[in-house]
Amino acid sequence: MNESLFKPAKKEYSRSKVLVLSLAHMVNDWYGNYLQTLLPFLVASGCMVSRGAFLISMFTITSSMIQPFTGYLVDKKNKGWLVYIGTFWMGALLSLVGVIKSYPLLLMTVIISGLGTAAFHPSAAVLVSSYSGERKGFCQAIFTAAGNIGYAFTPILIVPVVQKYGMNSTIVFIIPGIMAAILLLFATPRAPVSQKAAAAPPAWPILQKAGPQLIRIIVMVAFRSFCYFGLVAFLPLYYQQQNISLIAGSHYLSLMLFAGAVGGLIGGYISDIIGRKPVIVDSLILATPLLYLYLNSSGALSYFLVILAGTFLLSSFSVTVVLAQDILKENKAMASGLMLGFTIGLGGLGVGLIGLLVEYWGINTIIHLLVLFPLLAGLIGITINDDYHKRARKPKRLLLQGD
Secondary structure (H helix, E strand, C coil): CCHHHHCCCCCCECHHHHHHHHHHHHHHHHHHCHHHHHHHHHHHCCCCHHHHHHHHHHHHHHHHHCHHHHHHHHHHHCCCCHHHHHHHHHHHHHCCCCCCCCHHHHHHHHHHHHHHHHHHHHHHHHHHHHCECCCHHHHHHHHHHHHHHHHHHHHHHHHHHHHHHCHHHHHHHHHHHHHHHHHHHHHCCCCCCCCCCCCCCCHHHHHHHHHHHHHHHHHHHHHHHHHHHHHHHHHHHHHHHCCCCHHHHHHHHHHHHHHHHHHHHHHHHHHHHHCHHHHHHHHHHHHHHHHHHHHCCCCHHHHHHHHHHHHHHCCCHHHHHHHHHHHCCCCHHHHHHHHHHHHHHHHHHHHHHHHHHHHHHCHHHHHHHHCCHHHHHHHHHCCCCCCCCCCCCCCCCCCCCCC
16 A cells, blocks of 8 residues: 555654544444434335335445445555545435425436545544554544444434434435534645555456455455444344334334444454454354344343344454455555445445335344344354464553544
8 A cells, every 4th residue: 555645754653644544434333324314214205125225225325335446546656535525425416305296306416425434434444543543453443433423423413303303304414424524624635645655566466365254254344244234224124113113113123223333442442452353254143143132131121132233243343344354454445445334335235125125025034033143143253363463551541642
């Protein structure tokens, strides 16, 4: 990778820049859960479940699947402006979802809106890595945890507004995108730090060399994402079948996602001490029984179990990003695109298929099948080589001194 493009000029560790990028990630991923949250409202307005799920899948293709390609471009060109332009682009277009009445036009708007987050993620993730010093696991965990928090906030903020004011009210949701774009405009590089830095090495030879390990990681994260996106999209419909209101269901879902954000933070911190693989394997294997117990519980116990399930499901979120960056040291932006985009996108694409299966098999059967995928992901994780990670000494405190 073109290391000098992302290397801070004076300090290896910059807490302020990590936090700014993390805050922007929170806003960016808030939009990432936007269509899933609106799915029950789209269905209520006459849209078929499969057509609504297809919107989510198409958004996934442009927002996630092309991230390795945008990441490779970042490695070669370092277009710093992608982080704030991408955030504004996605926010502006997604705010029109409730206003557009034509399904073909809505589909086109959703497809091109995904280009915004595809531009943001690889650039932001590699900038975080550059400003992390020796705390790459923990700082990447802060970055990803912020994204998961934004994802968790979406139902809490959107459901009450749309339920009270209708779908036309989605236009106000452009505001977070504008605010985040302005913040990034003043806090991130507008041009390459060094105009004379060498270009990134060719991607194909590197991918061939790292292929066996990368394929395992890609399949593993895709299985985790298949469960994650499936639950986010269809748990609200499952709750309705269980006679749980949309508001109450959004609270359950947000609680699970908030717990996942905390789990990602904990997982990233621990991975700097004991290694990436133990965190990945243990958390994924434990997530399946906890999710199953949650689905078959009630009352106060269900709140406790949904917190545990969310924590373990997403504990490996940031860890897999850092592991891929360790493997593709010369193409870190592309590695970030693979983990934050392509592999997650593979799981997100499954939402369209799940929508079809729900119409034939029923929501209850599909939800119980989805919770098996973290276990499968964990079993794949057992085969991954963790020699890329050098154990770091135990830090004295979570946040080191920065500017």
